[in-house]
Amino acid sequence: MKPPTIAVVLLSLFGAAAGLFGAAAGAQTPATAVKEDFKPSTLNQPGQEYPQVNSQRHARFRIVAPQAQSVSVSLGGREGTPLRKGEDGAWTGTTAAPLDEGFHYYRLSVDGGTFNDPGALHFYGSTRWESGIEVPAGDQDFYALKDVPHGRVEQVLFPSKSTGTVRRAFVYTPPGYDRDPSARYPVLYLQHGWGEDETAWSNQGRAHLIMDNLIAAGNTRPFLIVMTYGMTNDARIGGLAKFDVGPFRTVLLNELIPYVDAHFRTLPDAAHRAMAGLSMGGMETRWITLEHLDTFSHIGLFSGGSISPADMKAAPGFREKVKLVFVGYGSRELGAPRAGAPAGFGGDPRADAEALAKAGIRSVFYVSPDTAHEFQSWRRCLREFAPLLFRE
Amino acid sequence: MKPPTIAVVLLSLFGAAAGLFGAAAGAQTPATAVKEDFKPSTLNQPGQEYPQVNSQRHARFRIVAPQAQSVSVSLGGREGTPLRKGEDGAWTGTTAAPLDEGFHYYRLSVDGGTFNDPGALHFYGSTRWESGIEVPAGDQDFYALKDVPHGRVEQVLFPSKSTGTVRRAFVYTPPGYDRDPSARYPVLYLQHGWGEDETAWSNQGRAHLIMDNLIAAGNTRPFLIVMTYGMTNDARIGGLAKFDVGPFRTVLLNELIPYVDAHFRTLPDAAHRAMAGLSMGGMETRWITLEHLDTFSHIGLFSGGSISPADMKAAPGFREKVKLVFVGYGSRELGAPRAGAPAGFGGDPRADAEALAKAGIRSVFYVSPDTAHEFQSWRRCLREFAPLLFRE
Numbered sequence A, B: 001m002k003p004p005t006i007a008v009v010l011l012s013l014f015g016a017a018a019g020l021f022g023a024a025a026g027a028q029t030p031a032t033a034v035k036e037d038f039k040p041s042t043l044n045q046p047g048q049e050y051p052q053v054n055s056q057r058h059a060r061f062r063i064v065a066p067q068a069q070s071v072s073v074s075l076g077g078r079e080g081t082p083l084r085k086g087e088d089g090a091w092t093g094t095t096a097a098p099l100d101e102g103f104h105y106y107r108l109s110v111d112g113g114t115f116n117d118p119g120a121l122h123f124y125g126s127t128r129w130e131s132g133i134e135v136p137a138g139d140q141d142f143y144a145l146k147d148v149p150h151g152r153v154e155q156v157l158f159p160s161k162s163t164g165t166v167r168r169a170f171v172y173t174p175p176g177y178d179r180d181p182s183a184r185y186p187v188l189y190l191q192h193g194w195g196e197d198e199t200a201w202s203n204q205g206r207a208h209l210i211m212d213n214l215i216a217a218g219n220t221r222p223f224l225i226v227m228t229y230g231m232t233n234d235a236r237i238g239g240l241a242k243f244d245v246g247p248f249r250t251v252l253l254n255e256l257i258p259y260v261d262a263h264f265r266t267l268p269d270a271a272h273r274a275m276a277g278l279s280m281g282g283m284e285t286r287w288i289t290l291e292h293l294d295t296f297s298h299i300g301l302f303s304g305g306s307i308s309p310a311d312m313k314a315a316p317g318f319r320e321k322v323k324l325v326f327v328g329y330g331s332r333e334l335g336a337p338r339a340g341a342p343a344g345f346g347g348d349p350r351a352d353a354e355a356l357a358k359a360g361i362r363s364v365f366y367v368s369p370d371t372a373h374e375f376q377s378w379r380r381c382l383r384e385f386a387p388l389l390f391r392e
Helices: A006-018 A207-216 A246-263 A280-291 A309-314 A349-358 A375-388 B006-018 B207-216 B246-263 B280-291 B309-314 B349-358 B375-388
Strands: A059-064 A071-075 A090-094 A102-110 A113-115 A122-125 A128-135 A152-160 A165-173 A187-191 A224-228 A273-278 A298-302 A324-330 A363-368 B059-064 B071-075 B090-094 B102-110 B113-115 B122-125 B128-135 B152-160 B165-173 B187-191 B224-228 B273-278 B298-302 B324-330 B363-368
Touching (some): A102 A375, A113 B059, A152 A246, A165 A207, A187 A246, A246 A280, A273 A280, A280 A298, A309 A349, A324 A349, A324 A375, B071 B090, B102 B122, B152 B246, B165 B207, B165 B246, B187 B246, B187 B280, B207 B224, B207 B375, B273 B280, B280 B298, B280 B309, B298 B375, B309 B349, B349 B363, B363 B375
Parallel strands (some): A298 A324, A324 A363
Antiparallel strands (some): A102 A128, A152 A165, A165 A224, B071 B102, B102 B113, B122 B128, B165 B224
């Protein structure tokens, strides 16, 4: 079930990769005095002072490369932040505009080569391990590491006959999972985006901390989250039109779900199984769930398309089987000032959500304030989505 | 219980950090023709062709930085491999000497700055995320990812009152742990070395795969492995004399062990509890176990000192309580040609092991062939150590 909007999708994903949904969306802010209250990013390597972020959400970088000819930072796909060499041989620079709140990928250009910032931790995105920086957000408490009961993130290696490989998945098990050996749990299958992998939802998304905090506050039913590689990265720019969800669908439906149901205490039926994904992972979710409504009853698309009344009609049993359709976007993806304008995956997601609701489907449309096609939008999508799941 | 050999220890760890136990230990090999059968390292980022290794264990690097003035590779602490710029703007070079088998950390110097190779995966060592390269070993099958039943590596976040933090540990649970809710398991607490952290034994050491393979072959009793941060990295060069094992000991004994015993199905007694560590982690193991023989009965020191008859006499109940003392080293650490010569942690570990055996202690001394103070020695130590544990 390929969507009719594939051409739009291609352009949109190209935009995401090239950073047209960039992080430096506050360019409208005039270049006023930069406050000198910079603090190290919380995603720095242990003991590293740089990169830093100030209270205005400007980032400052410092790279030691005394004999280099040019050093710049590429963040969010804008023209980049050029760094200037000081007398100590270190290159420093500050972003001209404030960054959006939340997590951003970035990379260095050093004399024409692409490298990571040795001060920052690494995160897999754009088919490479990138540098990451975290801009403190007003609502960061919901994904903070707090003194609450914590679940686990369990790395499992499962056999895959269809690919002839042993494959990796991460399984979040909620606090208390180890306590009652008779308790069984619903499961959310949660997919990363293009260029990312199965590490993204924990490392960048902090999905486990979001769940720990929601559960501690009594705001969601405890459930498992399964994260595996969506095999999207062979579909490079220009080749996405040929992307075939088939091999991943086979791994997911025929291998991973049976493995999880055999090795974890799940409630192994459609009523207790959800699928969601971000960007390309949202497209995969849409393609797979609409064809497998006997497997999944709850659907989440985070910056990754929507489900239209036409989709609903084309999927037999949709009205009876689907318990939730959640569609979320960052506000900067939707285009201002027309808040309901088409986002990057074709159609009008808000209009689709409203049409589904009118047709009697439990349909939720969420807009993350002041964020783009980035992880802060998706952290918030998960926060909004999780409490809606598996209500009986 | 600080060892009397602290001065020697300091020199040795400095050596390890500065790479005097370097990887390029085959420097005696004359620079004969280099075979052009290079293949990408198995630790490269997805789709990356470089770095590469050939059948003679030479490594070749290729770094794109067209405007750079100088690019070199530092691996194993030798003077480094200078790269030369080709007409395509890429810098390439091949190690002059073969590398030892197994895993090596390395880093780039680009115009005087320290960066990672964008082709390689990252591994935490020397208090930074370093580049890693894997040289195929004749015995690599024992840590290969194979089609056998796999255990899990579970990330747990546990509360620590003594440090006022929520701390991370990884817990390996063997295949079948999820199946029988009445089965209980012994536990090995396994520590990383100076400059590393709780990710090292999985990422660099492949401890989970070593265990999966040993268990599949029926060569070890299944047990849990718990890996947490040894808090060794605040003790920088020059400050190691002031290193205090106390805070880590408190976390381990008062917080982590009770947490693991409460949340995993362990056999929570000394007979079923082991501790081992590599390098600095071996020193921690020695200090902690000798003072807590009611907590640990099996001791493993991997390139991290030994236990002498004097130590034995100073530890009340040693003879009755200690079920195994395992001491391992890489052969290149022991000094040729005197295979039993003192290694870098003072004393003569082989003589100590023999003396303990004569005194009736179950004492095992292992030498990893043709390896240095690096992870290939410690992978092999774990392979040799695990089958000796918890035999009743």
